Amino acid sequence: MRLGSTIKLTLGLLIAATMAVVAYAANLPAAPSSARYLGSYVWDMNDSWFGGFSALSLGRDGRSMTVLSDRATLATARIRRQGGQISSIEVKTTRPLQSSSGKILKGRIVDSEGLAIARDGTIYISFEGISRVVKHRKASSRAQVLPRPSEFRSLPINKALEALAIDSRGRLYTLPERALNDDGQIPVWRWNGRTWSTPFTLPPLGNFLPVSADFGPDGRLYLLERDFGLFGFRSRLRRWDITAEGPANEKILLKTTFGTHDNLEGLSVWRDDSGTLRATMISDDNFYSIQRTELVEYALPR
Template sequence: MRASPLRALILALVALASCVAADEAVAPEAAAVVAFPEPDPGGWSAVHVSPDGARAIAIADNGLRADLRLRREGGRLTGAGLISRAPLAGPDGRALEGAGEDSEGIATLPDGRVAVSFERESRILIYPADGGSPERLAVPEAETLDPNRGYEGLASSPDGTLYTLREGNVDETGPVPLWAWDGAWRVSRQIPRDRAWLAAGADIGPDGQIYILERAFLGLGFASRIRRFATTGHDPGELVWSSSFGVHGNLEGLSLWQDGATLRALMVSDNNHAGVARSEFVEIVLPRDLR
């Protein structure tokens, strides 16, 4: 059962109030914000940054892949340029279409293969490092997932284990399972839910923890935050970054990279294919230790 508009509004207000309080406690350097390069079809839902921070792959929710060059000054993001853009292919080698093209998450495996998670037709496609047709990996609970609340967060550990979690729903009160694939699916742990926050992206940090990008929506804008958790166990997690309502767009993708001793998080916003909304990259510096 979906939440009523009033209940959803109350939940979002509570979430945003906690976000503003968190801004005072977690204050990394100001975010670097750059527009997605033209031509921009919008709908960008996932991002992966190269280990040196010089390149990125972005995935849109209409089955497009864009390869980009990132410009920096002193490590700080200053711009992005488009290298190439092409539709994602299915196992049959043909471009994805219709409900099957709703790509939402990306992770690069240690051998160079690229995994992409999909929402409306829930599955993961794993693309060879040298291009070509992908292999299909079935996902757990596929038959029971809400078509618009599927696996948006996708991450890979250095040993090649894939981790994924679904977006969740504002009606839910219990935790969301973090699934791990290392030849078979297993529940690695449960991720505690917090009011109106929904999971939108994920990545594994150099500390081996999973960093989860979450968003809260209040009618005309979004607030975002990142929490991190051990991939196993029952720890409550830590808040490592948050934005106040309306500061950024609908941030969905998350990718971490290490610039010397500095840990940076690159995010991309989904403008929902609306010309008046922002389609941009946001990069922040994450604190190493909050305890």
């Protein structure tokens, strides 16, 4: 989510006012979780493009990485690891995304949030400001805007298509941050290459809002959610089996307390050399110096 100026000011004041108590919150008892914390890495660069990361995608080896900022910059990087932990990150390429007319994105159309990369390297990105999903044959190519159903056009600004994921059959799934349907459920739209449909919904739970989604190598759908309060941010990770009848076997894998991590917004699920499922998440610092870009990793149960 790219925050509006008023919201950003409020957020900045809240964060500044609570920095002294974040340490206290971090020392509160951990929330129940079946995920196992592996480690965190604070990533910092001086370049003007750096920050505001809303999505990431890791390669199968957990070392190649593509990250997306909410100012429509796409970057690739190489992760170095020691003992399985992130030790350094080397940026390889950075590129501002183009519109369908070939111009660099600016203004209301910039707010890029979700990222999914197909097996053939095609890049898909979802947006909030003007709700849409676009396709890039490669990072340097102009966007091709997928058809926009009427449901997309009525989504609230800044609460729209926050999450984007692609399954093993190459079908895209997107869902909004805060726009429940008439039954009070989170709508999930699927693109099959020709049309959009709504194959299923997901149940909201508490005050958490969806911010990212991914299909893991196990074929299951993972949903990263976020909440914000006086003591900072907290995160939750849920998982479902996607069956012909819809989502099943919901499980809460992770629920942190306020202040445990920064503003986690991006999610990538992969399997390491030992066969362990890992969730790698990245935080959106909102381009505030008092926040941080943090990569956080958890081992997930089978």
